[in-house]
Amino acid sequence: MAVYTEVSDEALAAFLADYDIGGMVAFRGIAEGVENSNYQLRTTGGDFILTLYEKRVNPAELPWFLGLMEHLAGRGIVCPQPVRARDGAALRMLCGRHAAITTFLPGVWPRRVRQEHCGPLGAALAALHVAGTGYAATRPNALGPAGWQPLLLRCGDGADKVQPGLSIELPAALGRILAAWPQGLPVGHIHADLFQDNVFFLDGKLSGLIDFYFAATDILAYDIAICLNAWCFEQDLSFNVTKARALLSAYEATRPLSAAERAALPVLCQGAAIRFALTRLYDWINTPPDAMVTRKDPLEYVRRLRFHLAARDEHAYGI
Amino acid sequence: MAVYTEVSDEALAAFLADYDIGGMVAFRGIAEGVENSNYQLRTTGGDFILTLYEKRVNPAELPWFLGLMEHLAGRGIVCPQPVRARDGAALRMLCGRHAAITTFLPGVWPRRVRQEHCGPLGAALAALHVAGTGYAATRPNALGPAGWQPLLLRCGDGADKVQPGLSIELPAALGRILAAWPQGLPVGHIHADLFQDNVFFLDGKLSGLIDFYFAATDILAYDIAICLNAWCFEQDLSFNVTKARALLSAYEATRPLSAAERAALPVLCQGAAIRFALTRLYDWINTPPDAMVTRKDPLEYVRRLRFHLAARDEHAYGI
Numbered sequence: 144m145a146v147y148t149e150v151s152d153e154a155l156a157a158f159l160a161d162y163d164i165g166g167m168v169a170f171r172g173i174a175e176g177v178e179n180s181n182y183q184l185r186t187t188g189g190d191f192i193l194t195l196y197e198k199r200v201n202p203a204e205l206p207w208f209l210g211l212m213e214h215l216a217g218r219g220i221v222c223p224q225p226v227r228a229r230d231g232a233a234l235r236m237l238c239g240r241h242a243a244i245t246t247f248l249p250g251v252w253p254r255r256v257r258q259e260h261c262g263p264l265g266a267a268l269a270a271l272h273v274a275g276t277g278y279a280a281t282r283p284n285a286l287g288p289a290g291w292q293p294l295l296l297r298c299g300d301g302a303d304k305v306q307p308g309l310s311i312e313l314p315a316a317l318g319r320i321l322a323a324w325p326q327g328l329p330v331g332h333i334h335a336d337l338f339q340d341n342v343f344f345l346d347g348k349l350s351g352l353i354d355f356y357f358a359a360t361d362i363l364a365y366d367i368a369i370c371l372n373a374w375c376f377e378q379d380l381s382f383n384v385t386k387a388r389a390l391l392s393a394y395e396a397t398r399p400l401s402a403a404e405r406a407a408l409p410v411l412c413q414g415a416a417i418r419f420a421l422t423r424l425y426d427w428i429n430t431p432p433d434a435m436v437t438r439k440d441p442l443e444y445v446r447r448l449r450f451h452l453a454a455r456d457e458h459a460y461g462i
Numbered sequence: 463m464a465v466y467t468e469v470s471d472e473a474l475a476a477f478l479a480d481y482d483i484g485g486m487v488a489f490r491g492i493a494e495g496v497e498n499s500n501y502q503l504r505t506t507g508g509d510f511i512l513t514l515y516e517k518r519v520n521p522a523e524l525p526w527f528l529g530l531m532e533h534l535a536g537r538g539i540v541c542p543q544p545v546r547a548r549d550g551a552a553l554r555m556l557c558g559r560h561a562a563i564t565t566f567l568p569g570v571w572p573r574r575v576r577q578e579h580c581g582p583l584g585a586a587l588a589a590l591h592v593a594g595t596g597y598a599a600t601r602p603n604a605l606g607p608a609g610w611q612p613l614l615l616r617c618g619d620g621a622d623k624v625q626p627g628l629s630i631e632l633p634a635a636l637g638r639i640l641a642a643w644p645q646g647l648p649v650g651h652i653h654a655d656l657f658q659d660n661v662f663f664l665d666g667k668l669s670g671l672i673d674f675y676f677a678a679t680d681i682l683a684y685d686i687a688i689c690l691n692a693w694c695f696e697q698d699l700s701f702n703v704t705k706a707r708a709l710l711s712a713y714e715a716t717r718p719l720s721a722a723e724r725a726a727l728p729v730l731c732q733g734a735a736i737r738f739a740l741t742r743l744y745d746w747i748n749t750p751p752d753a754m755v756t757r758k759d760p761l762e763y764v765r766r767l768r769f770h771l772a773a774r775d776e777h778a779y780g781i
Contacts, residue, residue, distance in 0.1 A: 146493040151573040152663065166665065170570040171502060172493030183490060183502060185568070249504070251489040254470040344471065346485065 146172035148180045148195045148238050158237045161228040162244065164188040175252075175340055178356060180240070183247070190247035192223060195240040200356055202241045205234050207282050208355050209243060211275070211332060218274035220267075221351035223248060250343025250350035256374050261386040263349035264342060265393030268334070268370060271352065272363045273398055275332035284335065284359035286418055288324050291317055294421045301428035305441055313417070313424075316448060320414050325362070325407040333366035335359050338373045364404040367394060368411035371460060372419065372447050380446045388461030405457045412451040412460070420444035467499045467514045467557050477556045480547040481563065483507040494571075494659055497675060499559070502566070509566035511542060514559040519675055521560045524553050526601050527674050528562060530594070530651060537593035539586075540670035542567060569662025569669035575693050580705040582668035583661060584712030587653070587689060590671065591682045591717055594651035603654065603678035605737055607643050610636055613740045620747035624760055632736070632743075635767060639733050644681070644726040652685035654678050657692045683723040686713060687730035690779060691738065691766050699765045707780030724776045731770040731779070739763035 150158075150170075159167060165188030173181040173192075180195040196205060209225040216224050223245035225233035233243050253260050284290070295317060302309035334341075336357035343351045367390070375386040394400075423441035430438050454460070469477075469489075478486060484507030492500040492511075499514040515524060528544040535543050542564035544552035552562050572579050603609070614636060621628035653660075655676035662670045686709070694705040713719075742760035749757050773779070 149573045152570055153574070153576075155570070167570060168568045168664065169566075169662075174491030174493045247488075249487045251471055251474070251486060254468045255472070343488075345487065 146180045146182070147197050148240055150182070150193075150195070150238055154238055158235070158242070159186070161230070161235070162226065163229055164191065164226060164244070184244065191226060191244045192247055193237075193242065193244050195237060195242045196356075197240065200241075204282060205241055205243070207280055208358060209233050210280065211278055211358055212245070212355055214278040215271065215274050218277075220271055220274045221248065222355065223351075223353055248343055248351040248353060250345045252340045252343055254339070256339060256386065258383075258386050258389055259347070260342075260344065260349075261374055261389040262393040263344070264337070264370060264374060265367075265390035265395075266397055267342070267349050267352060268337065268366060268390075269394040269397035271334060272331050272366065278332055281332075281360035282358070284333075284361040286335070286357065286422065287359065287361050287365075288321055288414060291414075291417060291421055292321070294425055298421070298424050298428055302424060305424060305427060306445070309424075309445065312445070313420070316413070316452060317417055319452070320410060320417060323410045324414065325403065325410060328362045328364055328404055328407060329401070330360060331363045332358060333361050333363060333369075335361065335366060335369060337366065337370050362407075362411065363398075364400065364407060365411050365415065367391070368408065368415040369418075371408075371412055372415045372444070376447055376450075380443065380450075382450055382459075384459075384461040391460060391462050405462060408457040408460050408462075409451055409454040412454070413448060416444050416448035416451055420448055466516050467559055469501065469512075469514070469557055473557055477554070477561070478505070480549070480554070481545065482548055483510065483545060483563070503563065510545060510563045511566055512556075512561065512563050514556060514561045515675075516559065519560075523601060524560055524562070526599055527677060528552050529599065530597055530677055531564070531674055533597040534590065534593050537596075539590055539593045540567065541674065542670075542672055567662055567670035567672060569664045571659045571662055573658070575658060575705065577702075577705050577708055578666070579661075579663065579668075580693055580708040581712040582663070583656070583689060583693060584686075584709035584714075585716055586661070586668050586671060587656065587685060587709075588713040588716035590653060591650050591685065597651055600679035601651075601677065603652075603680040605654070605676065605741065606678065606680050606684075607640055607733060610733075610736060610740055611640070613744055617740070617743050617747055621743060624743060624746060625764070628743075628764065631764070632739070635732070635771060636736055638771070639729060639736060642729045643733065644722065644729060647681045647683055647723055647726060648720070649679060650682045651677060652680050652682060652688075654680065654685060654688060656685065656689050681726075681730065682717075683719060683726060684730050684734065686710070687727065687734040688737075690727075690731055691734045691763070695766055695769075699762065699769075701769055701778075703778075703780040710779060710781050724781060727776040727779050727781075728770055728773040731773070732767060735763050735767035735770055739767055 165186040168185040171183050173183055178199050179197050182193040184191045184193045212222050215222050226244040227233045235242055302313055341354045371387055375383050377383055420441050423439045423444060427438050427441050484505040487504040490502050492502055497518050498516050501512040503510045503512045531541050534541050545563040546552045554561055621632055660673040690706055694702050696702055739760050742758045746757050746760055
């Protein structure tokens with residue numbers, strides 16, 4: 144569930160008075176999302192999303208995210224657009240939180256990934272990477288390789304409680320991944336969290352991308368590796384190479400990969416898998432069991448990690 | 463959070479194909495509500511709510527609820543309207559659940575009750591009671607007085623774990639309430655769950671009522687007692703008699719209370735308070751701590767109950 148902060152009608156009315164988007168019509172909490180509080184807001188002027196940024200987001204970084212969304216939209220990427228209040232500012236305060244109104248995107252995220260989703264996903268990811276060029280400000284990826292070792296240490300001895308042996312397996316895998324981490328690959332702005340619930344489809348076509356609050360400046364092909372992890376494993380965690388091929392070939396139709404990027408796919412996929420295994424493990428250990436958030440199973444990503452560690456080269460991904 | 467059943471896009475597309483409401487535009491889970499899965503559905507034909515009925519609802523009773531909503535709307539009550547598929551049926555199956563599409567109501571539920579909400583609430587409640595006349599089918603109130611003793615027994619010795627002494631206090635209060643429960647008061651169809659999140663306001667006016675899945679045939683004034691409990695206590699659980707007076711006088715402008723109904727208000731309020739105390743207690747004891755649902759504190763209703771037990775007569779409620 145994704146409503147951590149309840150907004151009173153008086154507070155909302157006062158907030159909306161700063162905008163030129165018409166009067167209130169409807170306001171409902173959105174169930175999806177786990178990081179921020181999201182409301183679907185309808186005014187006489189149209190439909191919007193109201194986001195209250197919760198504690199995981201660093202307020203100092205919000206202008207970077209909103210600026211990236213504006214930049215991308217100006218380059219043809221369909222993504223939420225920050226709506227500016229009368230004074231020109233998109234980032235404001237509401238109920239003690241930083242808050243922003245963004246445009247509403249039509250579309251439905253796919254509850255079950257089918258092969259025909261993966262081509263459009265690859266094409267959209269490549270378009271995103273190309274469109275990001277020219278957004279000069281950068282944001283280091285706090286959840287990139289430099290962050291993994293500290294994250295593992297903060298999990299303490301919790302790993303073995305999730306599965307005995309993990310406290311040996313994860314550091315060993317992490318050491319191997321960091322030692323092999325590629326240098327010199329093309330870097331740009333990546334989405335870094337392009338899971339199913341952040342990709343909308345409509346009438347069989349990809350209709351938009353949302354939730355740029357993990358976006359960062361990092362190796363572009365690492366974003367592909369995140370998508371291969373998120374979109375190309377079946378429920379039983381078997382790897383669907385047909386989906387991977389569809390994703391990669393559609394990506395390459397817009398932005399062909401260099402030989403070095405292709406060769407790095409296994410380690411990039413290992414990195415992406417351990418990144419989500421570690422954040423899930425950390426959340427698993429640190430989420431009070433009575434919290435409103437569903438804890439995601441870290442083992443799903445440990446199993447993906449094992450697959451990628453066994454991949455001999457990029458051909459494991461269908462190329 | 464109120465999405466227990468995830469609906470795949472294929473299943474949704476197949477489901478919508480039976481309706482004449484246009485093609486899919488957007489589909490988001492709604493955070494509010496705890497009993498069923500609710501989605502906000504937009505099609506090219508407009509906005510709707512898709513509800514999947516979860517385990518607490520008895521499927522055999524769904525036609526009664528949907529029929530009541532249609533009856534009430536026909537009498538001018540603004541409430542969700544079941545949308546019929548091409549074959550004329552409003553109640554269907556989706557993802558192994560009974561499901562229905564209803565119309566979307568504009569409005570926002572008040573996160574904080576102000577005095578000016580209570581008059582419109584009383585007026586709407588009276589209008590609901592009057593409009594219910596003529597809906598011939600009845601539904602016994604499973605959570606009415608006959609259900610309280612069994613519910614208390616099913617809580618076993620859990621009450622004392624919530625607060626020592628409750629296992630003495632609650633049965634004593636219940637015995638007193640049941641012994642004094644009024645007979646012969648006017649009966650009709652009651653909403654029975656008209657809490658804040660089921661009442662929408664727009665531009666300072668009450669714009670609609672939702673969530674009729676606790677509705678039943680019971681003492682009309684008991685519905686007032688539920689609203690007095692839900693709307694007229696402050697955060698610190700002090701009773702705001704000004705709000706109560708606003709609620710009751712607006713109610714009486716449409717449907718004046720008899721002397722017997724007025725005199726019964728204290729015991730009806732005691733009954734309403736113990737009903738919510740008991741269901742919350744039961745849920746508190748039986749909800750796994752890692753469930754996605756926020757458990758509501760039963761003590762908030764125990765404290766209301768104590769207030770009502772101390773009420774000498776109906777003047778305690780401002781009349």
